[in-house]
Amino acid sequence: MAQKSKILIIGGTGYIGKFIVEASAKAGHPTIVLVRESTVSDPVKGKLVENFKNLGVTLLHGDLHDHGSLVKAIKQVDVVISTVGHGQLQDEFKIIDAIKEAGNVKRFYPSEFGNDVDRVHAVEPAKSAFAAKAKIRRAIEAEGIPYTYVSSNYFAGYFLPTLAQPGATTPPRDKVIIPGDGNPKAIFNKENDIGTYTIRSVDDPRALNKVLYLKPPGNIYSLNELVALWEKKIGKTVEKIYIPEDRFLEDIKEAPFPINGKLSVFYSVFVKGDHTNFEIEPSFGVEASQLYPDVNYTSVEECLDQFKKHSNGSEQDFVNRRHRLHRKIPVEASAKAGHPTFVLVRKSTLSDPVKGKLIEKFKNLGVTLLQGDLHDHGSLVSAIKQADVVISTVGPMQFEDQLKIIAAIKEAGNVKRFYPSEFGVDADRNNAVEPAKSAFAARAKIRRAIEAEGIPYTYVPCHFFAAYFLPNLVQPGATAPPRDKVIIPGDGNPKAIFNKEDDIATYTIRSVDDPRALNKVLYIRPPKNIYSFNELVALWEKKIGKTLEKVYVPEEKLLKDIQEAPVPLDTLLSLNHSAFVKGDHTSFKIEPSFGVEASQLYPDVKYTTVEEYLDQFV
Known part of the structure; x- marks a missing residue:
């Protein structure tokens, strides 16, 4: 059996990063997480770091702003996965420089884990966020660095608990707001499944220099279909309020910071259908659930079951x-x-x-x-x-x-x-x-x-x-x-x-x-x-x-x-x-x-x- 690649994860204590670290370690990859010294003693992230250690993860002290420590860390691995937050996307140029100098990396995964940033119809402020990620893609390609881009679409843990109702804290029981006509299909993936699919691809030549799309068939729903599924689960019909596209665009402009960011992402997904409005061509992409049909992913329906149990009908916006x-x-x-x-x-x-x-x-x-x-x-x-x-x-x-x-x-x-x-x-x-x-x-x-x-x-x-x-x-x-x-x-x-x-x-x-x-x-x-x-x-x-x-x-x-x-x-x-x-x-x-x-x-x-x-x- 071929030896599994050694993986370095940068941003491993972040929201999606921790799922990828766990998936890597559990899959048997020698896994290294780059952490600042302050992270180890951090009262919140300390427990997460301890969990990593218990999984056999190696912690390396380093920093994106310390070129030497970055190159040293990268030289120890085959694959680099970045899961840094939006505020650090520009720092990925430092990772690219370090990968180029190290000269040993077989695959780089930049921090994406959302929409395919080359195939969106976004408006501000999401437009600028997507453009920043696209800029990183072009830099990777210009340097000739082997890559896989992961388009995981929506995080289930972020969008399903409220049925994508901005500002709500529980799923709706009486009324639901639907941007557009509710027909474009979106994709909702559970975070640990995103970690699993990502790690499965690191040694797979089929995903090399491709976009890895996470589109499991049981997780593809229009907002109308999602609401219908929720109504079936709670045994109740909710009032549906449709917001026309022109009105929704005005709402984005008028919305306070930071809710305008979330609404502009909703526009891309639920009005323009940017998760599903194109065919995956072999020239640029592959689909994860087709590559790895043995992965038992959590479906949207299964996710909603837990919210049915915990929803008490109160809606606080x-x-x-x-x-x-x-x-x-x-x-x-x-x-x-x-x-x-x-x-x-x-x-x-x-x-x-x-x-x-x-x-x-x-x-x-x-x-x-x-x-x-x-x-x-x-x-x-x-x-x-x-x-x-x-x-x-x-x-x-x-x-x-x-x-x-x-x-x-x-x-x-x-x-x-x-x-x-x-x-x-x-x-x-x-x-x-x-x-x-x-x-x-x-x-x-x-x-x-x-x-x-x-x-x-x-x-x-x-x-x-x-x-x-x-x-x-x-x-x-x-x-x-x-x-x-x-x-x-x-x-x-x-x-x-x-x-x-x-x-x-x-x-x-x-x-x-x-x-x-x-x-x-x-x-x-x-x-x-x-x-x-x-x-x-x-x-x-x-x-x-x-x-x-x-x-x-x-x-x-x-x-x-x-x-x-x-x-x-x-x-x-x-x-x-x-x-x-x-x-x-x-x-x-x-x-x-x-x-x-x-x-x-x-x-x-x-x-x-x-x-x-x-x-x-x-």
């Missing part, structure tokens, strides 16, 4: 609650405060099946709907001329479009105050790292444009949305507050601010006619909503009557986690770094020269405290 701040709450606050309130809407929004009820509610509140579009300068100017104050709550994908609002305000010439879309960290006073850094920089760019045009303004950094961060006590990926263990970035001492969304709207609307907030930053810092992570955990422990295990993640480790994390988790972690490690919510004093504090200006506003908010989760 925390991500979309954040999205709704940008649409619903400021409008309601304005109307209820007695301001003549106009909402600029596209014609398609009026007939939108999801937003129709919201539009009706606005009408019942006396809100005037004006048809227009950010890309229609005339309609924008016409709308602005009817108002004194303009408030923008567009999503991150439309930040640049606010330059169009600025141009229209300048032409209209009547606006007494402009509120650009901020509602987060002060874009001028933070120490953020990517990808949050770029998001904040985009907001700062809009600020400078407003000031350059001499437009009166108020900027509103409202810090953290309570509905997005408090329901899981800021535990990335969790769907409920912790009951046993809590992960704390840094030392847990910097103070952050958590405000309920309707309070943010109330304070914002209170300021529109207040000269004290003119050309100032309106900070929303109610004293009872300011908590360090340690204080927040202590409050939660008091409420549940239990002490939690606290795992502190040093800053250096958190920065590495951000680089390795997949989209959109990297964004959430970088926001946590800004708030909980750098203390960007509270690390400076509000000087009268640039800012005012909302709860001091309006002490009569009865805001919801963090303590009151947490009561609902006890």
